[in-house]
Amino acid sequence: MPNIERRDFLKLVGAGSVGVGAGFYLRESIKHPMEHLIPHVVAPEDFSTGIDTWYNTVCSMCAAGCGISVRTREGRVKKIEGNPSHPVSQGRLCALGQAGPQVLYNPDRLTGPLMQTGERGSGAFAQITWDEGLSKVADRLDLLRAAERGNRVCLLSQGVRGHLAQLFERFVDQLGSERLLHYDFDHPHTLYAANQRFFGEQRLPYYDLKNTRYLLSFGADYLGSWISPVHHSLGFGHSRQGRPDVRGRFVQIEPRMSLSGAAADEWIAARPGTEGLLALAVAHHILSKGYYQGADRADWIAVLAGYTTTEVAAQTGVPAETIVRLADAFAQTQPSLAIGGGSAGNHSNGVDTLVAVNALNYLVGNLGKAGGLVFNPEPAGPTTHPHQASYRTMLEFVEDARRGNIEVLIVNGTNPVFTLPSAAGFAEALAEIPLIVSLSSFLDETTALADVILPSHTYLESWGDDFPEPGVGFPVGAVSQPVASPLYDTRATGDIILGLAQRLDMNDVLPWSSMEDCIKDGWRQIHERGGGDVRTESFESFWRAVLTAGVWGEETHRESTFTLDKSVIAGIGVQAPEFSGASDDYPFILHPYLSTTLHDGRAANLPWLQELPDPMTSVVYGSWVEMNPVTAKGLGLTEGDLVDIESPHGRIRAPVYVYPAIMPDVIAMPIGQGHAEYGRYARNRGVNPIEILSPQMEPQTGSLASSATRVKITATGRRAELVKTGGNSRDLGRNIVQTTGAGQHSANLNSIPITVIPS
Amino acid sequence: MNVSIVPGLRALRPAALVGGTLFLGLLVGYWANATWYPGTSPEQPIEFSHRIHAGENEIPCMYCHTQARRSISAGVPSVSKCVGCHKEIATERPQIRKLMSYWQNEEPIPWIKVHDLPDFVHFTHKRHVSAYARAAGIECQTCHGPVETMDRIRVTSRAIDGSFQLDTPWEMGLCLNCHRQHQVEHGTDCWTCHK
Ligand code: SF4
Numbered sequence: 001m002p003n004i005e006r007r008d009f010l011k012l013v014g015a016g017s018v019g020v021g022a023g024f025y026l027r028e029s030i031k032h033p034m035e036h037l038i039p040h041v042v043a044p045e046d047f048s049t050g051i052d053t054w055y056n057t058v059c060s061m062c063a064a065g066c067g068i069s070v071r072t073r074e075g076r077v078k079k080i081e082g083n084p085s086h087p088v089s090q091g092r093l094c095a096l097g098q099a100g101p102q103v104l105y106n107p108d109r110l111t112g113p114l115m116q117t118g119e120r121g122s123g124a125f126a127q128i129t130w131d132e133g134l135s136k137v138a139d140r141l142d143l144l145r146a147a148e149r150g151n152r153v154c155l156l157s158q159g160v161r162g163h164l165a166q167l168f169e170r171f172v173d174q175l176g177s178e179r180l181l182h183y184d185f186d187h188p189h190t191l192y193a194a195n196q197r198f199f200g201e202q203r204l205p206y207y208d209l210k211n212t213r214y215l216l217s218f219g220a221d222y223l224g225s226w227i228s229p230v231h232h233s234l235g236f237g238h239s240r241q242g243r244p245d246v247r248g249r250f251v252q253i254e255p256r257m258s259l260s261g262a263a264a265d266e267w268i269a270a271r272p273g274t275e276g277l278l279a280l281a282v283a284h285h286i287l288s289k290g291y292y293q294g295a296d297r298a299d300w301i302a303v304l305a306g307y308t309t310t311e312v313a314a315q316t317g318v319p320a321e322t323i324v325r326l327a328d329a330f331a332q333t334q335p336s337l338a339i340g341g342g343s344a345g346n347h348s349n350g351v352d353t354l355v356a357v358n359a360l361n362y363l364v365g366n367l368g369k370a371g372g373l374v375f376n377p378e379p380a381g382p383t384t385h386p387h388q389a390s391y392r393t394m395l396e397f398v399e400d401a402r403r404g405n406i407e408v409l410i411v412n413g414t415n416p417v418f419t420l421p422s423a424a425g426f427a428e429a430l431a432e433i434p435l436i437v438s439l440s441s442f443l444d445e446t447t448a449l450a451d452v453i454l455p456s457h458t459y460l461e462s463w464g465d466d467f468p469e470p471g472v473g474f475p476v477g478a479v480s481q482p483v484a485s486p487l488y489d490t491r492a493t494g495d496i497i498l499g500l501a502q503r504l505d506m507n508d509v510l511p512w513s514s515m516e517d518c519i520k521d522g523w524r525q526i527h528e529r530g531g532g533d534v535r536t537e538s539f540e541s542f543w544r545a546v547l548t549a550g551v552w553g554e555e556t557h558r559e560s561t562f563t564l565d566k567s568v569i570a571g572i573g574v575q576a577p578e579f580s581g582a583s584d585d586y587p588f589i590l591h592p593y594l595s596t597t598l599h600d601g602r603a604a605n606l607p608w609l610q611e612l613p614d615p616m617t618s619v620v621y622g623s624w625v626e627m628n629p630v631t632a633k634g635l636g637l638t639e640g641d642l643v644d645i646e647s648p649h650g651r652i653r654a655p656v657y658v659y660p661a662i663m664p665d666v667i668a669m670p671i672g673q674g675h676a677e678y679g680r681y682a683r684n685r686g687v688n689p690i691e692i693l694s695p696q697m698e699p700q701t702g703s704l705a706s707s708a709t710r711v712k713i714t715a716t717g718r719r720a721e722l723v724k725t726g727g728n729s730r731d732l733g734r735n736i737v738q739t740t741g742a743g744q745h746s747a748n749l750n751s752i753p754i755t756v757i758p759s
Numbered sequence: 760m761n762v763s764i765v766p767g768l769r770a771l772r773p774a775a776l777v778g779g780t781l782f783l784g785l786l787v788g789y790w791a792n793a794t795w796y797p798g799t800s801p802e803q804p805i806e807f808s809h810r811i812h813a814g815e816n817e818i819p820c821m822y823c824h825t826q827a828r829r830s831i832s833a834g835v836p837s838v839s840k841c842v843g844c845h846k847e848i849a850t851e852r853p854q855i856r857k858l859m860s861y862w863q864n865e866e867p868i869p870w871i872k873v874h875d876l877p878d879f880v881h882f883t884h885k886r887h888v889s890a891y892a893r894a895a896g897i898e899c900q901t902c903h904g905p906v907e908t909m910d911r912i913r914v915t916s917r918a919i920d921g922s923f924q925l926d927t928p929w930e931m932g933l934c935l936n937c938h939r940q941h942q943v944e945h946g947t948d949c950w951t952c953h954k
Contacts, residue, residue, distance in 0.1 A: 008776075011773075012777060015777045015778075015784065016784040017784065018781060019780065019787070020784040020787050021784075021788060022784070023784060023787060024792045025788075026789055027793055032875060032928075034871055035871070036870060037871070039835040040839075041837060041866065043840065048826055048829060049830060050826055050834070051826070051831075
């Protein structure tokens with residue numbers, strides 16, 4: 001036995017034990033981690049583990065009202081697709097709609113009622129209970145109502161439709177207030193007004209892109225963001241490729257090429273605000289060529305006398321030959337369709353411009369027929385268009401608030417601090433309102449200034465219903481049902497209002513105990529009225545059928561004989577657009593456009609959409625300013641140069657993106673970024689062009705002429721590399737786009753062996 | 760000059776000895792863990808016995824695991840299902856009392872998962888208990904081992920030669936082996952299991 005010293009012995013024992021321990025834990029650490037199998041206490045009836053359950057409901061990410069089918073697994077939302085039975089979306093969906101789960105699972109959602117404890121905007125909030133929150137608000141409302149000062153309460157909401165709209169109306173009315181405002185930056189006020197003037201209807205017609213052969217679009221980015229992009233995309237696809245013998249032609253007239261411009265057969269840049277003049281020149285040509293032979297022909301000739309193609313060519317910058325060509329094609333290709341909106345409607349002459357576009361449809365006989373413009377029937381349920389607040393209405397509100405005439409403001413879903421120009425002074429006016437209550441699900445810029453936050457469910461957790469506007473030519477309604485149990489201590493907007501109503505004893509006009517009740521009650525009436533494709537004896541089976549299908553409707557077509565009033569013809573005419581700011585000081589016209597992904601900024605908190613490249617520039621995560629190469633060269637700028645964009649009302653800073661498809665004196669910026677609040681994904685990213693817009697209005701509607709701001713550009717000498725997925729837009733000898741001469745091409749064609757596959 | 764490394768080595772000897780012991784210890788520790796704590800048959804919150812239920816009482820597997828024929832997962836029975844029988848049966852046993860206390864507290868039983876495939880494997884029970892599979896002689900036991908003899912469930916798989924191997928989880932080769940034997944259509948395509 002070798003002699004071993006005590007010290008060495010202890011060393012060895014130590015090493016041995018450390019080794020054993022380490023070995024034990026080594027294996028322990030590479031073991032499969034323990035997982036649990038948690039059973040239900042009582043098995044649920046509406047799903048089975050591991051099996052998808054689909055629920056049909058309604059997308060609420062924009063005002064189009066597409067039907068969606070939500071895939072859920074074990075009671076959780078997994079994926080959203082389009083509802084194939086819904087006539088608006090027909091199984092399709094846009095990027096915004098797809099991103100719905102990120103609204104539900106957003107880490108920045110408000111998880112329960114809050115009360116501001118510090119200064120407004122300090123971000124110091126304390127949790128309160130629903131009872132405390134509702135009582136606090138109800139008590140104040142009760143006092144005001146008792147003192148007959150109910151009109152000092154304002155409910156300011158995003159546009160909502162269906163029975164929630166009705167609930168709002170009744171609630172505000174019961175308070176004795178007339179201040180029910182719906183504010184959305186993108187609400188097409190001028191389009192409604194133009195249709196009211198021309199057709200005498202306060203609703204949008206159905207634009208039948210699907211069956212048209214020739215589309216003239218004046219500024220309406222119908223594939224990207226205009227009114228109902230998913231439905232328009234379906235129509236566009238069908239018109240282009242869905243018919244064996246015809247391929248629709250699409251012409252887009254706008255100063256900056258949008259997604260629709262890129263998809264069109266022809267993109268024509270008219271000077272901003274002159275789209276209406278162009279439309280009238282087309283009309284002029286239609287009349288002078290004798291394409292129109294109606295009884296009121298003489299009236300038209302008289303009113304259009306000043307809009308000859310040559311004159312208008314000079315004003316719009318579009319050559320007279322082009323105008324003639326468009327007019328000929330538009331009149332001779334039947335059915336054709338003219339639509340107008342977007343930037344064309346957002347000028348000081350917006351309504352007149354869109355009336356001129358309607359006139360085109362009238363003159364070539366596109367009204368009330370397939371492939372043209374189809375009149376919509378009365379919607380089957382409540383809508384809120386009458387309460388849509390224009391910019392002027394919002395200014396009046398601001399003025400009232402400043403004078404101390406507003407004592408309680410309840411904000412639901414809309415975010416005017418972000419979507420109103422700073423010139424409106426909305427945020428400052430809020431300071432004069434003693435109590436601001438927000439029902440938003442997120443801490444957006446407006447909610448950050450609220451005193452009490454009663455957070456609402458997301459649309460995937462709430463009951464609701466919708467009657468899409470514009471409709472699809474026949475009555476459609478859809479019920480929106482909760483597809484997941486609420487994740488947090490939030491409540492449906494309707495339930496919050498009902499909670500207040502109960503505390504204020506409004507039971508006789510608002511008798512429902514919950515929003516579900518209210519919706520069901522509304523649909524009971526629809527069932528009793530009859531009609532629609534679901535016909536059942538009992539309401540219960542009707543209700544089940546509607547919930548299962550997710551939609552209710554009736555494919556009938558409204559017979560309409562349209563006669564135009566002579567006074568309308570006499571009122572036709574388009575003034576030159578007005579811009580604010582002198583053109584010497586502010587040489588460029590700012591063209592702000594709704595982002596295809598972030599919309600008006602409401603989707604900036606969804607990372608999927610932040611990282612989705614803009615379809616035209618491929619830029620992600622930020623703002624940029626689009627500039628014609630000639631302009632950029634003149635200013636000595638290249639892509640990524642940071643510039644200051646300054647209007648008479650403010651200044652923002654963004655990097656340049658050199659964009660060939662924009663007029664040289666126009667610069668374009670996407671709306672959507674530039675949030676100061678609204679969660680981790682939205683905050684401090686890019687800039688908000690709405691901020692610097694001039695308070696120029698369209699005088700008839702009072703809506704914001706958001707495309708009528710002049711700006712100047714100053715280089716800062718600094719750079720910010722744009723994050724984008726696109727590489728260089730030039731070929732650089734890489735032979736990516738291969739070209740061949742015409743002669744060579746036909747020779748090639750003849751030599752290509754063609755195999756005919758028998759069907 | 761004579762240079763030798765021997766003195767140097769000699770000086771290193773104590774360190775080598777310590778290192779060697781450490782390494783030996785490591786092996787012993789690893790082995791001990793693998794032998795006595797294989798973790799392939801974890802103790803469950805309730806000592807539920809498949810031997811009594813599936814073996815002695817011959818309750819069909821899918822009486823409790825109702826999802827297997829319809830879903831990717833076989834599903835564990837809800838607490839109410841257990842209570843459904845045990846309201847009447849063996850109510851005095853301590854384990855049943857435990858079950859009842861879960862039931863009264865409206866709490867789920869936190870069973871520990873024994874058979875677990877990695878997340879990158881798309882396995883569906885539905886296919887493997889379909890009429891085709893049954894016609895080919897595939898039973899629950901084919902993959903899960905002789906469950907009806909086990910008091911506590913233990914990881915089991917089937918070796919290439921068809922014998923059960925206890926404490927050894929399923930691996931790709933074993934799945935493929937069976938797919939080949941039964942000539943499963945697309946049974947060896949990557950995308951069949953990895954999608
Ligand atoms: S267009 Fe997109 S965001 Fe709007 S409702 Fe349809 S899917 Fe939703």
